Amino acid sequence: MTRRLVIHVGAQKCASSSLQASLRLVAQASKGGLGFCFLNPAQLRDADQALKMNRDTAFKYVDRVISAQSSSQVVISHEMLGNRPALVCSMAERALEKHSFDHVVISGYSRLQSNYHVSAFSQWFFRDRKKLLDDLKVLSNRNLNWRQFTALERSLLALSFVGKDRNWYSNYQRFYDGVRELGDSVSVVSCHIPTRSHPYSLLEHFLSSTGMSLGLEDLESFDVRKNLSFHPVLIHGMSEYLSSLRPVQQSFFPLPHEGNRWLFRVCKRLSGGEDVMAEFDSLFSPRLQHSLVGHLDCRASSSNKQYCELMSVDFNYFQPSDEASLLSEEELMTLAVDAAQSRNSEDIECFNRRIENVCMKSMRAEIVSS
Known part of the structure:
Protein backbone atom coordinates (compact mmCIF):
# COMPACT_ATOMS: atom_id res chain seq x y z
CA MET A 1 0.00 0.00 0.00
CA GLN A 113 1.72 40.89 3.36
CA SER A 114 -0.22 43.92 4.61
CA ASN A 115 -3.11 41.71 5.74
CA TYR A 116 -0.62 39.35 7.31
CA HIS A 117 0.90 42.21 9.33
CA VAL A 118 -2.43 43.72 10.41
CA SER A 119 -3.68 40.30 11.49
CA ALA A 120 -0.46 39.56 13.39
CA PHE A 121 -0.72 42.94 15.13
CA SER A 122 -4.29 42.23 16.24
CA GLN A 123 -3.26 38.91 17.78
CA TRP A 124 0.31 39.38 19.01
CA PHE A 125 2.04 42.68 18.30
CA PHE A 126 -0.42 44.90 20.21
CA ARG A 127 0.87 43.34 23.48
CA ASP A 128 4.48 42.74 22.46
CA ARG A 129 6.37 45.34 24.48
CA LYS A 130 9.63 44.89 22.57
CA LYS A 131 7.85 45.36 19.25
CA LEU A 132 5.95 48.41 20.55
CA LEU A 133 9.14 50.02 21.88
CA ASP A 134 11.00 49.28 18.63
CA ASP A 135 8.21 51.05 16.72
CA LEU A 136 8.50 54.07 19.01
CA LYS A 137 12.24 54.26 18.31
CA VAL A 138 11.63 54.28 14.56
CA LEU A 139 9.27 57.24 14.92
CA SER A 140 11.53 59.01 17.43
CA ASN A 141 14.47 58.77 15.02
CA ARG A 142 12.33 60.71 12.54
CA ASN A 143 11.10 63.27 15.08
CA LEU A 144 7.53 62.01 14.88
CA ASN A 145 5.35 62.22 18.01
CA TRP A 146 4.20 58.65 18.56
CA ARG A 147 1.19 59.76 20.61
CA GLN A 148 -0.42 61.20 17.47
CA PHE A 149 -0.75 57.73 15.94
CA THR A 150 -2.51 54.52 16.85
CA ALA A 151 -0.31 51.54 17.69
CA LEU A 152 -1.27 49.87 14.41
CA GLU A 153 -0.32 53.01 12.47
CA ARG A 154 3.02 53.09 14.28
CA SER A 155 3.57 49.44 13.44
CA LEU A 156 2.76 50.01 9.76
CA LEU A 157 4.96 53.12 9.66
CA ALA A 158 7.88 51.26 11.19
CA LEU A 159 7.44 48.42 8.72
CA SER A 160 7.26 50.93 5.86
CA PHE A 161 10.38 52.80 6.99
CA VAL A 162 12.73 50.02 8.10
CA GLY A 163 10.94 46.65 8.10
CA LYS A 164 11.03 43.75 5.68
CA ASP A 165 8.01 42.10 4.09
CA ASP A 223 -14.79 22.91 7.54
CA VAL A 224 -13.98 24.77 10.77
CA ARG A 225 -13.45 28.52 10.67
CA LYS A 226 -11.65 29.93 13.68
CA ASN A 227 -11.89 33.68 13.36
CA LEU A 228 -11.83 34.67 17.02
CA SER A 229 -10.40 38.14 17.48
CA PHE A 230 -9.86 40.48 20.37
CA HIS A 231 -12.12 43.50 20.85
CA PRO A 232 -10.68 46.69 19.27
CA VAL A 233 -11.08 48.45 22.64
CA LEU A 234 -8.75 45.88 24.24
CA ILE A 235 -6.27 46.09 21.38
CA HIS A 236 -6.10 49.88 21.45
CA GLY A 237 -6.19 50.20 25.23
CA MET A 238 -3.48 47.63 25.96
CA SER A 239 -1.13 48.83 23.23
CA GLU A 240 -1.40 52.48 24.29
CA TYR A 241 -0.86 51.62 27.96
CA LEU A 242 2.14 49.37 27.26
CA SER A 243 3.66 51.93 24.91
CA SER A 244 3.56 54.60 27.63
CA LEU A 245 5.46 52.47 30.17
CA ARG A 246 9.19 52.91 30.65
CA PRO A 247 11.24 49.90 29.51
CA VAL A 248 12.10 48.93 33.11
CA GLN A 249 8.47 49.02 34.29
CA GLN A 250 6.61 45.76 34.68
CA SER A 251 3.04 44.99 33.65
CA PHE A 252 0.64 42.18 34.50
CA PHE A 253 -0.70 42.10 30.92
CA PRO A 254 -0.20 38.77 29.09
CA LEU A 255 2.58 38.76 26.49
CA PRO A 256 2.13 37.35 22.97
CA HIS A 257 1.03 33.68 23.07
CA GLU A 258 0.04 34.07 26.73
CA GLY A 259 -3.33 34.35 28.45
CA ASN A 260 -5.52 34.28 25.35
CA ARG A 261 -8.47 32.74 27.18
CA TRP A 262 -8.20 35.32 29.95
CA LEU A 263 -8.12 38.16 27.41
CA PHE A 264 -11.18 36.79 25.60
CA ARG A 265 -13.04 36.70 28.92
CA VAL A 266 -12.02 40.32 29.52
CA CYS A 267 -13.40 41.20 26.07
CA LYS A 268 -16.77 39.72 27.04
CA ARG A 269 -16.86 41.98 30.11
CA LEU A 270 -16.19 45.19 28.20
CA SER A 271 -19.09 47.59 28.68
CA GLY A 272 -19.45 50.85 26.84
CA GLY A 273 -16.59 49.97 24.52
CA GLU A 274 -18.61 50.53 21.36
CA ASP A 275 -19.59 54.02 22.52
CA VAL A 276 -15.96 54.96 23.13
CA MET A 277 -14.73 53.46 19.84
CA ALA A 278 -17.35 55.47 17.94
CA GLU A 279 -14.92 58.39 18.28
CA PHE A 280 -12.03 56.43 16.83
CA ASP A 281 -12.39 57.30 13.12
CA SER A 282 -13.01 60.98 13.85
CA LEU A 283 -9.75 61.16 15.83
CA PHE A 284 -7.69 58.88 13.60
CA SER A 285 -8.63 59.23 9.95
CA PRO A 286 -8.27 55.88 8.15
CA ARG A 287 -6.49 57.62 5.26
CA LEU A 288 -3.03 57.09 6.77
CA GLN A 289 -3.55 53.38 7.33
CA HIS A 290 -4.99 52.89 3.82
CA SER A 291 -2.00 54.68 2.27
CA LEU A 292 0.51 52.63 4.27
CA VAL A 293 -1.23 49.36 3.39
CA GLY A 294 -1.21 50.35 -0.30
CA HIS A 295 2.49 51.17 -0.09
CA LEU A 296 3.28 47.76 1.45
CA ASP A 297 1.19 45.98 -1.19
CA CYS A 298 3.10 47.73 -3.97
CA ARG A 299 6.47 47.10 -2.30
CA ALA A 300 5.86 43.35 -2.13
CA SER A 301 4.25 43.12 -5.56
CA SER A 302 7.34 42.02 -7.48
CA SER A 303 8.24 39.10 -5.17
CA ASN A 304 4.55 38.13 -4.99
CA LYS A 305 4.47 37.80 -8.79
CA GLN A 306 7.49 35.50 -8.58
CA TYR A 307 5.74 33.42 -5.90
CA CYS A 308 2.57 33.18 -7.99
CA GLU A 309 4.54 32.02 -11.04
CA LEU A 310 6.50 29.50 -8.97
CA MET A 311 3.44 28.04 -7.22
CA SER A 312 0.79 28.62 -9.95
CA VAL A 313 -1.21 30.97 -7.73
CA ASP A 314 -3.66 33.58 -9.05
CA PHE A 315 -1.96 36.97 -8.73
CA ASN A 316 -5.33 38.65 -8.18
CA TYR A 317 -4.98 37.62 -4.53
CA PHE A 318 -1.97 39.93 -4.27
CA GLN A 319 -2.97 42.71 -6.66
CA PRO A 320 -2.62 46.15 -4.99
CA SER A 321 -5.73 48.35 -5.06
CA ASP A 322 -6.11 50.97 -7.79
CA GLU A 323 -5.42 53.72 -5.22
CA ALA A 324 -2.24 52.09 -3.90
CA SER A 325 1.16 53.58 -4.70
CA LEU A 326 4.78 52.91 -3.78
CA LEU A 327 6.02 55.80 -1.64
CA SER A 328 9.52 57.14 -1.15
CA GLU A 329 10.81 57.77 2.39
CA GLU A 330 10.21 61.49 1.86
CA GLU A 331 6.63 60.81 0.82
CA LEU A 332 6.12 58.54 3.83
CA MET A 333 7.42 61.30 6.10
CA THR A 334 5.10 63.88 4.53
CA LEU A 335 2.17 61.51 4.94
CA ALA A 336 2.98 60.91 8.62
CA VAL A 337 3.64 64.60 9.42
CA ASP A 338 0.40 65.70 7.75
CA ALA A 339 -1.59 63.10 9.67
CA ALA A 340 0.01 64.06 13.00
CA GLN A 341 -0.55 67.80 12.48
CA SER A 342 -4.20 67.29 11.57
CA ARG A 343 -4.97 65.56 14.87
CA ASN A 344 -5.87 67.13 18.21
CA SER A 345 -3.45 66.03 20.96
CA GLU A 346 -5.80 66.82 23.86
CA ASP A 347 -8.70 64.92 22.31
CA ILE A 348 -6.46 61.91 21.69
CA GLU A 349 -5.18 61.98 25.26
CA CYS A 350 -8.73 62.07 26.66
CA PHE A 351 -9.81 59.27 24.32
CA ASN A 352 -6.88 57.04 25.30
CA ARG A 353 -7.59 57.64 28.99
CA ARG A 354 -11.21 56.54 28.55
CA ILE A 355 -10.15 53.47 26.59
CA GLU A 356 -7.65 52.47 29.26
CA ASN A 357 -10.25 52.95 32.01
CA VAL A 358 -12.74 50.73 30.19
CA CYS A 359 -10.07 48.02 29.79
CA MET A 360 -8.87 48.23 33.38
CA LYS A 361 -12.40 48.05 34.74
CA SER A 362 -13.09 44.88 32.76
CA MET A 363 -9.78 43.32 33.75
CA ARG A 364 -10.38 44.05 37.41
CA ALA A 365 -13.84 42.50 37.19
CA GLU A 366 -12.38 39.34 35.63
CA ILE A 367 -9.61 39.10 38.24
CA VAL A 368 -12.03 39.57 41.13
CA SER A 369 -14.50 37.04 39.73
CA SER A 370 -11.87 34.30 39.54
Whole structure:
Protein backbone atom coordinates (compact mmCIF):
# COMPACT_ATOMS: atom_id res chain seq x y z
CA MET A 1 0.00 0.00 0.00
CA THR A 2 1.38 3.42 -0.99
CA ARG A 3 1.96 5.76 1.92
CA ARG A 4 1.75 9.53 1.74
CA LEU A 5 2.96 12.06 4.31
CA VAL A 6 1.86 15.69 4.19
CA ILE A 7 3.92 18.24 6.14
CA HIS A 8 1.71 21.29 6.65
CA VAL A 9 4.04 24.26 7.23
CA GLY A 10 1.54 27.03 7.98
CA ALA A 11 2.36 29.89 7.81
CA GLN A 12 1.33 31.86 10.88
CA LYS A 13 -1.84 33.91 10.38
CA CYS A 14 -2.67 31.87 7.26
CA ALA A 15 -5.73 29.96 8.49
CA SER A 16 -3.56 27.29 10.13
CA SER A 17 -5.72 26.96 13.25
CA SER A 18 -8.85 26.52 11.13
CA LEU A 19 -7.25 23.90 8.93
CA GLN A 20 -5.80 22.01 11.91
CA ALA A 21 -9.21 21.92 13.61
CA SER A 22 -10.79 20.63 10.40
CA LEU A 23 -8.15 17.94 9.97
CA ARG A 24 -8.72 16.68 13.53
CA LEU A 25 -12.39 16.15 12.69
CA VAL A 26 -11.56 14.50 9.37
CA ALA A 27 -9.06 12.16 11.04
CA GLN A 28 -11.69 11.08 13.56
CA ALA A 29 -14.31 10.51 10.85
CA SER A 30 -11.93 8.63 8.55
CA LYS A 31 -11.63 5.73 11.04
CA GLY A 32 -7.96 5.15 10.38
CA GLY A 33 -7.91 6.46 6.83
CA LEU A 34 -6.05 9.59 7.91
CA GLY A 35 -3.52 10.13 10.67
CA PHE A 36 -3.09 13.66 12.01
CA CYS A 37 -0.62 15.13 14.49
CA PHE A 38 -0.25 18.73 15.66
CA LEU A 39 3.44 18.97 16.43
CA ASN A 40 4.92 20.31 19.66
CA PRO A 41 6.54 23.73 19.03
CA ALA A 42 9.16 23.44 21.79
CA GLN A 43 10.25 20.04 20.48
CA LEU A 44 10.47 21.45 16.94
CA ARG A 45 12.64 24.34 18.11
CA ASP A 46 14.96 21.86 19.85
CA ALA A 47 15.07 19.70 16.73
CA ASP A 48 15.89 22.71 14.56
CA GLN A 49 18.74 23.77 16.87
CA ALA A 50 20.08 20.22 17.04
CA LEU A 51 19.99 19.96 13.24
CA LYS A 52 21.99 23.18 12.88
CA MET A 53 24.60 21.77 15.28
CA ASN A 54 24.63 18.33 13.60
CA ARG A 55 23.57 16.56 16.77
CA ASP A 56 22.41 12.93 16.61
CA THR A 57 19.33 13.83 18.66
CA ALA A 58 17.91 16.18 15.99
CA PHE A 59 15.22 13.75 14.83
CA LYS A 60 14.43 11.94 18.06
CA TYR A 61 11.08 13.69 18.49
CA VAL A 62 10.16 13.70 14.79
CA ASP A 63 10.97 10.00 14.45
CA ARG A 64 8.78 9.18 17.45
CA VAL A 65 5.85 11.12 16.01
CA ILE A 66 6.08 9.72 12.50
CA SER A 67 6.70 6.12 13.57
CA ALA A 68 3.55 6.26 15.73
CA GLN A 69 1.42 6.82 12.62
CA SER A 70 0.12 3.62 11.04
CA SER A 71 -2.26 5.14 8.46
CA SER A 72 -1.40 5.17 4.78
CA GLN A 73 -2.14 8.90 4.69
CA VAL A 74 -0.68 11.13 7.40
CA VAL A 75 -0.62 14.87 8.06
CA ILE A 76 1.77 16.47 10.53
CA SER A 77 1.34 20.18 11.12
CA HIS A 78 2.71 23.26 12.78
CA GLU A 79 2.77 26.83 11.44
CA MET A 80 6.29 27.52 12.71
CA LEU A 81 7.66 25.01 10.17
CA GLY A 82 7.20 27.62 7.45
CA ASN A 83 10.18 29.48 8.93
CA ARG A 84 12.37 26.36 9.09
CA PRO A 85 12.82 25.00 5.55
CA ALA A 86 16.01 23.05 6.38
CA LEU A 87 14.21 21.13 9.13
CA VAL A 88 11.17 20.47 6.92
CA CYS A 89 13.28 19.20 4.01
CA SER A 90 15.23 16.92 6.35
CA MET A 91 11.95 15.60 7.76
CA ALA A 92 10.75 14.85 4.24
CA GLU A 93 13.94 12.96 3.40
CA ARG A 94 13.77 11.01 6.65
CA ALA A 95 10.13 10.05 6.07
CA LEU A 96 11.11 8.46 2.75
CA GLU A 97 14.27 6.73 3.97
CA LYS A 98 13.38 5.69 7.52
CA HIS A 99 9.59 5.52 7.78
CA SER A 100 8.41 3.73 4.62
CA PHE A 101 6.57 6.65 3.05
CA ASP A 102 6.41 6.62 -0.74
CA HIS A 103 5.58 10.28 -1.25
CA VAL A 104 5.88 13.46 0.83
CA VAL A 105 4.01 16.70 0.18
CA ILE A 106 5.09 20.00 1.72
CA SER A 107 1.97 22.17 1.89
CA GLY A 108 1.60 25.75 3.01
CA TYR A 109 -0.55 28.85 2.58
CA SER A 110 0.17 32.54 2.19
CA ARG A 111 -1.62 35.88 2.35
CA LEU A 112 -1.11 39.46 1.24
CA GLN A 113 1.72 40.89 3.36
CA SER A 114 -0.22 43.92 4.61
CA ASN A 115 -3.11 41.71 5.74
CA TYR A 116 -0.62 39.35 7.31
CA HIS A 117 0.90 42.21 9.33
CA VAL A 118 -2.43 43.72 10.41
CA SER A 119 -3.68 40.30 11.49
CA ALA A 120 -0.46 39.56 13.39
CA PHE A 121 -0.72 42.94 15.13
CA SER A 122 -4.29 42.23 16.24
CA GLN A 123 -3.26 38.91 17.78
CA TRP A 124 0.31 39.38 19.01
CA PHE A 125 2.04 42.68 18.30
CA PHE A 126 -0.42 44.90 20.21
CA ARG A 127 0.87 43.34 23.48
CA ASP A 128 4.48 42.74 22.46
CA ARG A 129 6.37 45.34 24.48
CA LYS A 130 9.63 44.89 22.57
CA LYS A 131 7.85 45.36 19.25
CA LEU A 132 5.95 48.41 20.55
CA LEU A 133 9.14 50.02 21.88
CA ASP A 134 11.00 49.28 18.63
CA ASP A 135 8.21 51.05 16.72
CA LEU A 136 8.50 54.07 19.01
CA LYS A 137 12.24 54.26 18.31
CA VAL A 138 11.63 54.28 14.56
CA LEU A 139 9.27 57.24 14.92
CA SER A 140 11.53 59.01 17.43
CA ASN A 141 14.47 58.77 15.02
CA ARG A 142 12.33 60.71 12.54
CA ASN A 143 11.10 63.27 15.08
CA LEU A 144 7.53 62.01 14.88
CA ASN A 145 5.35 62.22 18.01
CA TRP A 146 4.20 58.65 18.56
CA ARG A 147 1.19 59.76 20.61
CA GLN A 148 -0.42 61.20 17.47
CA PHE A 149 -0.75 57.73 15.94
CA THR A 150 -2.51 54.52 16.85
CA ALA A 151 -0.31 51.54 17.69
CA LEU A 152 -1.27 49.87 14.41
CA GLU A 153 -0.32 53.01 12.47
CA ARG A 154 3.02 53.09 14.28
CA SER A 155 3.57 49.44 13.44
CA LEU A 156 2.76 50.01 9.76
CA LEU A 157 4.96 53.12 9.66
CA ALA A 158 7.88 51.26 11.19
CA LEU A 159 7.44 48.42 8.72
CA SER A 160 7.26 50.93 5.86
CA PHE A 161 10.38 52.80 6.99
CA VAL A 162 12.73 50.02 8.10
CA GLY A 163 10.94 46.65 8.10
CA LYS A 164 11.03 43.75 5.68
CA ASP A 165 8.01 42.10 4.09
CA ARG A 166 7.36 38.37 4.35
CA ASN A 167 8.79 37.01 1.09
CA TRP A 168 6.70 34.04 0.01
CA TYR A 169 8.75 33.49 -3.14
CA SER A 170 11.97 33.16 -1.12
CA ASN A 171 10.19 30.86 1.37
CA TYR A 172 8.97 28.38 -1.20
CA GLN A 173 12.07 28.55 -3.36
CA ARG A 174 14.02 27.31 -0.31
CA PHE A 175 11.60 24.40 0.03
CA TYR A 176 12.06 23.52 -3.64
CA ASP A 177 15.84 23.78 -3.40
CA GLY A 178 15.91 21.67 -0.24
CA VAL A 179 14.08 18.69 -1.76
CA ARG A 180 15.40 18.92 -5.32
CA GLU A 181 17.64 15.87 -4.92
CA LEU A 182 14.69 13.77 -3.75
CA GLY A 183 13.10 14.03 -7.19
CA ASP A 184 9.44 13.19 -7.75
CA SER A 185 9.11 11.58 -4.33
CA VAL A 186 8.53 15.03 -2.80
CA SER A 187 6.24 17.81 -4.05
CA VAL A 188 5.61 21.34 -2.80
CA VAL A 189 2.18 22.99 -3.00
CA SER A 190 0.93 26.40 -1.87
CA CYS A 191 -1.86 28.91 -2.36
CA HIS A 192 -3.17 32.18 -0.93
CA ILE A 193 -5.80 31.57 1.74
CA PRO A 194 -9.47 32.14 0.81
CA THR A 195 -10.67 35.74 0.79
CA ARG A 196 -14.09 37.35 0.50
CA SER A 197 -13.43 38.33 -3.10
CA HIS A 198 -11.83 34.96 -3.96
CA PRO A 199 -13.49 32.33 -1.72
CA TYR A 200 -12.95 28.59 -1.75
CA SER A 201 -13.09 25.67 0.69
CA LEU A 202 -9.75 25.56 2.49
CA LEU A 203 -10.18 21.96 3.63
CA GLU A 204 -11.22 20.71 0.21
CA HIS A 205 -8.31 22.54 -1.43
CA PHE A 206 -5.84 21.11 1.08
CA LEU A 207 -6.97 17.52 0.56
CA SER A 208 -7.11 17.87 -3.22
CA SER A 209 -3.78 19.72 -3.65
CA THR A 210 -1.93 17.22 -1.45
CA GLY A 211 -3.40 14.19 -3.21
CA MET A 212 -5.31 12.86 -0.21
CA SER A 213 -8.15 10.45 -0.96
CA LEU A 214 -10.51 9.73 1.94
CA GLY A 215 -13.88 8.99 0.35
CA LEU A 216 -15.70 11.26 2.79
CA GLU A 217 -18.88 13.01 1.71
CA ASP A 218 -20.02 16.50 2.71
CA LEU A 219 -16.59 17.95 3.49
CA GLU A 220 -18.28 21.24 4.38
CA SER A 221 -19.41 19.69 7.66
CA PHE A 222 -15.73 19.38 8.65
CA ASP A 223 -14.79 22.91 7.54
CA VAL A 224 -13.98 24.77 10.77
CA ARG A 225 -13.45 28.52 10.67
CA LYS A 226 -11.65 29.93 13.68
CA ASN A 227 -11.89 33.68 13.36
CA LEU A 228 -11.83 34.67 17.02
CA SER A 229 -10.40 38.14 17.48
CA PHE A 230 -9.86 40.48 20.37
CA HIS A 231 -12.12 43.50 20.85
CA PRO A 232 -10.68 46.69 19.27
CA VAL A 233 -11.08 48.45 22.64
CA LEU A 234 -8.75 45.88 24.24
CA ILE A 235 -6.27 46.09 21.38
CA HIS A 236 -6.10 49.88 21.45
CA GLY A 237 -6.19 50.20 25.23
CA MET A 238 -3.48 47.63 25.96
CA SER A 239 -1.13 48.83 23.23
CA GLU A 240 -1.40 52.48 24.29
CA TYR A 241 -0.86 51.62 27.96
CA LEU A 242 2.14 49.37 27.26
CA SER A 243 3.66 51.93 24.91
CA SER A 244 3.56 54.60 27.63
CA LEU A 245 5.46 52.47 30.17
CA ARG A 246 9.19 52.91 30.65
CA PRO A 247 11.24 49.90 29.51
CA VAL A 248 12.10 48.93 33.11
CA GLN A 249 8.47 49.02 34.29
CA GLN A 250 6.61 45.76 34.68
CA SER A 251 3.04 44.99 33.65
CA PHE A 252 0.64 42.18 34.50
CA PHE A 253 -0.70 42.10 30.92
CA PRO A 254 -0.20 38.77 29.09
CA LEU A 255 2.58 38.76 26.49
CA PRO A 256 2.13 37.35 22.97
CA HIS A 257 1.03 33.68 23.07
CA GLU A 258 0.04 34.07 26.73
CA GLY A 259 -3.33 34.35 28.45
CA ASN A 260 -5.52 34.28 25.35
CA ARG A 261 -8.47 32.74 27.18
CA TRP A 262 -8.20 35.32 29.95
CA LEU A 263 -8.12 38.16 27.41
CA PHE A 264 -11.18 36.79 25.60
CA ARG A 265 -13.04 36.70 28.92
CA VAL A 266 -12.02 40.32 29.52
CA CYS A 267 -13.40 41.20 26.07
CA LYS A 268 -16.77 39.72 27.04
CA ARG A 269 -16.86 41.98 30.11
CA LEU A 270 -16.19 45.19 28.20
CA SER A 271 -19.09 47.59 28.68
CA GLY A 272 -19.45 50.85 26.84
CA GLY A 273 -16.59 49.97 24.52
CA GLU A 274 -18.61 50.53 21.36
CA ASP A 275 -19.59 54.02 22.52
CA VAL A 276 -15.96 54.96 23.13
CA MET A 277 -14.73 53.46 19.84
CA ALA A 278 -17.35 55.47 17.94
CA GLU A 279 -14.92 58.39 18.28
CA PHE A 280 -12.03 56.43 16.83
CA ASP A 281 -12.39 57.30 13.12
CA SER A 282 -13.01 60.98 13.85
CA LEU A 283 -9.75 61.16 15.83
CA PHE A 284 -7.69 58.88 13.60
CA SER A 285 -8.63 59.23 9.95
CA PRO A 286 -8.27 55.88 8.15
CA ARG A 287 -6.49 57.62 5.26
CA LEU A 288 -3.03 57.09 6.77
CA GLN A 289 -3.55 53.38 7.33
CA HIS A 290 -4.99 52.89 3.82
CA SER A 291 -2.00 54.68 2.27
CA LEU A 292 0.51 52.63 4.27
CA VAL A 293 -1.23 49.36 3.39
CA GLY A 294 -1.21 50.35 -0.30
CA HIS A 295 2.49 51.17 -0.09
CA LEU A 296 3.28 47.76 1.45
CA ASP A 297 1.19 45.98 -1.19
CA CYS A 298 3.10 47.73 -3.97
CA ARG A 299 6.47 47.10 -2.30
CA ALA A 300 5.86 43.35 -2.13
CA SER A 301 4.25 43.12 -5.56
CA SER A 302 7.34 42.02 -7.48
CA SER A 303 8.24 39.10 -5.17
CA ASN A 304 4.55 38.13 -4.99
CA LYS A 305 4.47 37.80 -8.79
CA GLN A 306 7.49 35.50 -8.58
CA TYR A 307 5.74 33.42 -5.90
CA CYS A 308 2.57 33.18 -7.99
CA GLU A 309 4.54 32.02 -11.04
CA LEU A 310 6.50 29.50 -8.97
CA MET A 311 3.44 28.04 -7.22
CA SER A 312 0.79 28.62 -9.95
CA VAL A 313 -1.21 30.97 -7.73
CA ASP A 314 -3.66 33.58 -9.05
CA PHE A 315 -1.96 36.97 -8.73
CA ASN A 316 -5.33 38.65 -8.18
CA TYR A 317 -4.98 37.62 -4.53
CA PHE A 318 -1.97 39.93 -4.27
CA GLN A 319 -2.97 42.71 -6.66
CA PRO A 320 -2.62 46.15 -4.99
CA SER A 321 -5.73 48.35 -5.06
CA ASP A 322 -6.11 50.97 -7.79
CA GLU A 323 -5.42 53.72 -5.22
CA ALA A 324 -2.24 52.09 -3.90
CA SER A 325 1.16 53.58 -4.70
CA LEU A 326 4.78 52.91 -3.78
CA LEU A 327 6.02 55.80 -1.64
CA SER A 328 9.52 57.14 -1.15
CA GLU A 329 10.81 57.77 2.39
CA GLU A 330 10.21 61.49 1.86
CA GLU A 331 6.63 60.81 0.82
CA LEU A 332 6.12 58.54 3.83
CA MET A 333 7.42 61.30 6.10
CA THR A 334 5.10 63.88 4.53
CA LEU A 335 2.17 61.51 4.94
CA ALA A 336 2.98 60.91 8.62
CA VAL A 337 3.64 64.60 9.42
CA ASP A 338 0.40 65.70 7.75
CA ALA A 339 -1.59 63.10 9.67
CA ALA A 340 0.01 64.06 13.00
CA GLN A 341 -0.55 67.80 12.48
CA SER A 342 -4.20 67.29 11.57
CA ARG A 343 -4.97 65.56 14.87
CA ASN A 344 -5.87 67.13 18.21
CA SER A 345 -3.45 66.03 20.96
CA GLU A 346 -5.80 66.82 23.86
CA ASP A 347 -8.70 64.92 22.31
CA ILE A 348 -6.46 61.91 21.69
CA GLU A 349 -5.18 61.98 25.26
CA CYS A 350 -8.73 62.07 26.66
CA PHE A 351 -9.81 59.27 24.32
CA ASN A 352 -6.88 57.04 25.30
CA ARG A 353 -7.59 57.64 28.99
CA ARG A 354 -11.21 56.54 28.55
CA ILE A 355 -10.15 53.47 26.59
CA GLU A 356 -7.65 52.47 29.26
CA ASN A 357 -10.25 52.95 32.01
CA VAL A 358 -12.74 50.73 30.19
CA CYS A 359 -10.07 48.02 29.79
CA MET A 360 -8.87 48.23 33.38
CA LYS A 361 -12.40 48.05 34.74
CA SER A 362 -13.09 44.88 32.76
CA MET A 363 -9.78 43.32 33.75
CA ARG A 364 -10.38 44.05 37.41
CA ALA A 365 -13.84 42.50 37.19
CA GLU A 366 -12.38 39.34 35.63
CA ILE A 367 -9.61 39.10 38.24
CA VAL A 368 -12.03 39.57 41.13
CA SER A 369 -14.50 37.04 39.73
CA SER A 370 -11.87 34.30 39.54
